[in-house]
Amino acid sequence: MASAHREGQDNREVIHHNDICVGCGICSDICPTNALNLGPILPIARGIVDMDYIRMDENKCVVCGLCSFACPFNAMEFKINNLAAKNMKEYPKWGHGTNIDQEDCILCGKCELYCPRDAILVRRDLPKVKNLVSGEIKTEVDNCIACHICEEMCPADAITIKTDSSSNIGRFNASDIEIDPEKCMYCKICQKVCPEDAIKAVCTTCMDSENIPPVEITGNVVLDEISCVNCSWCENICPSNAAHTLKPFKGEVLLQENEEEDKLCTGEACHACLDVCPCNAITLTDNHMTVNDDVCVLCGACEKACPQKILSVDRTSMELSNIKSKSWQNILGSLID
Structure with missing residues (x-):
C-alpha cells in the first residue's frame, strides 16, 4: 500500500489500495505531477512479480487528490483531516454502481459464481x-454382510456402515447400519440394491404430499461495493432481473491490427489482455482476442498490457459529475475521447 501525506492548514493523505486496484493506470495517466507510475501489470497479474500496480513518488505528489476522483474502482483514497473527501460536496462524484434487489432475487447463486x-x-x-419427506426405514444388522453397496449407492449420502473385526473368520462384519434422518429421502434405493434384505424402507411422502408444507428458501445477497468493479456480469446472468448495474464509462475497445507493420494479435501465444482483464470480459476466438462489451468496463488494463500495441480504449462518456474546477475538467476530460 503506497501513500503520501501533506500537513498544513489541512492534513491531506492519498492512499493506494493495491488489493482492489485493477492496474488500469487511469490515475497515473492523469497525475499532473507524474508522481504515480504504473508497474509491469502483466507480470504482476500473473503472479510473477510481487509488487504493487502503482508506485507513488511522495516527493513529487502534492496530494491534490485528483487521482482518487479519477479512479472509478475505489483503489485511490483521498482524506482531508482523516475524512473521506469523496463524501464532501465540493468534490467530483461518480454515479456508477451496482444494486441487487433483494425482493426480486431468487437466491440462485449465479451472480456469486460469475462475479470475477x-x-x-x-x-x-x-x-x-x-x-419435506416422510417415511420409515428399518435395518437388520444381523443380515448385513458389510458389502457397503447401499452406502455407495445412496444418493443422499445418508448411510454409514459400521464394522468390527472378527478374529475367528478374519474379516469385517457389520456392527451397525446408521441412517441419517436429516439426509434420508426414503427413495428406497438402498432396499433395492441390498443383496441380503438388511434394509427395508417405506416412503409416505407421495401418499401424504398434500400435507407437506411449501418449500421456502430465505436468505440475502451481500455485495462488497469496494471490490465490485461494476462489470455487470451479475446483471447479464441474473434469471430474475434482480441485479442492476451502471458502468463508469461508455464506449468500446478497438482492435487495430496492421499487417504491414507486423502488428497482429498473437492470440494463445500471448493472451496478455486476457490475463489482466479484471472483468473476465476477454476471450480468445479463432486465435484472436474478442471483447464482451456487455461486461467490459473500459478500464484500459488490456491496452496497457498489450505488447503489440494494437488495442485502443475509446471512451465516449463517463458517470463523473460535479467537477467544479476548470483545470480538473480539462484533466478528467482527457479520460474521454
Whole structure:
C-alpha cells in the first residue's frame, strides 16, 4: 500500500489500495505531477512479480487528490483531516454502481459464481430434508454382510456402515447400519440394491404430499461495493432481473491490427489482455482476442498490457459529475475521447 501525506492548514493523505486496484493506470495517466507510475501489470497479474500496480513518488505528489476522483474502482483514497473527501460536496462524484434487489432475487447463486472479483456472497437458508419427506426405514444388522453397496449407492449420502473385526473368520462384519434422518429421502434405493434384505424402507411422502408444507428458501445477497468493479456480469446472468448495474464509462475497445507493420494479435501465444482483464470480459476466438462489451468496463488494463500495441480504449462518456474546477475538467476530460 503506497501513500503520501501533506500537513498544513489541512492534513491531506492519498492512499493506494493495491488489493482492489485493477492496474488500469487511469490515475497515473492523469497525475499532473507524474508522481504515480504504473508497474509491469502483466507480470504482476500473473503472479510473477510481487509488487504493487502503482508506485507513488511522495516527493513529487502534492496530494491534490485528483487521482482518487479519477479512479472509478475505489483503489485511490483521498482524506482531508482523516475524512473521506469523496463524501464532501465540493468534490467530483461518480454515479456508477451496482444494486441487487433483494425482493426480486431468487437466491440462485449465479451472480456469486460469475462475479470475477468475488464481490458477491449469496447466503441461503435451505429447509431441512426431513421436513419435506416422510417415511420409515428399518435395518437388520444381523443380515448385513458389510458389502457397503447401499452406502455407495445412496444418493443422499445418508448411510454409514459400521464394522468390527472378527478374529475367528478374519474379516469385517457389520456392527451397525446408521441412517441419517436429516439426509434420508426414503427413495428406497438402498432396499433395492441390498443383496441380503438388511434394509427395508417405506416412503409416505407421495401418499401424504398434500400435507407437506411449501418449500421456502430465505436468505440475502451481500455485495462488497469496494471490490465490485461494476462489470455487470451479475446483471447479464441474473434469471430474475434482480441485479442492476451502471458502468463508469461508455464506449468500446478497438482492435487495430496492421499487417504491414507486423502488428497482429498473437492470440494463445500471448493472451496478455486476457490475463489482466479484471472483468473476465476477454476471450480468445479463432486465435484472436474478442471483447464482451456487455461486461467490459473500459478500464484500459488490456491496452496497457498489450505488447503489440494494437488495442485502443475509446471512451465516449463517463458517470463523473460535479467537477467544479476548470483545470480538473480539462484533466478528467482527457479520460474521454
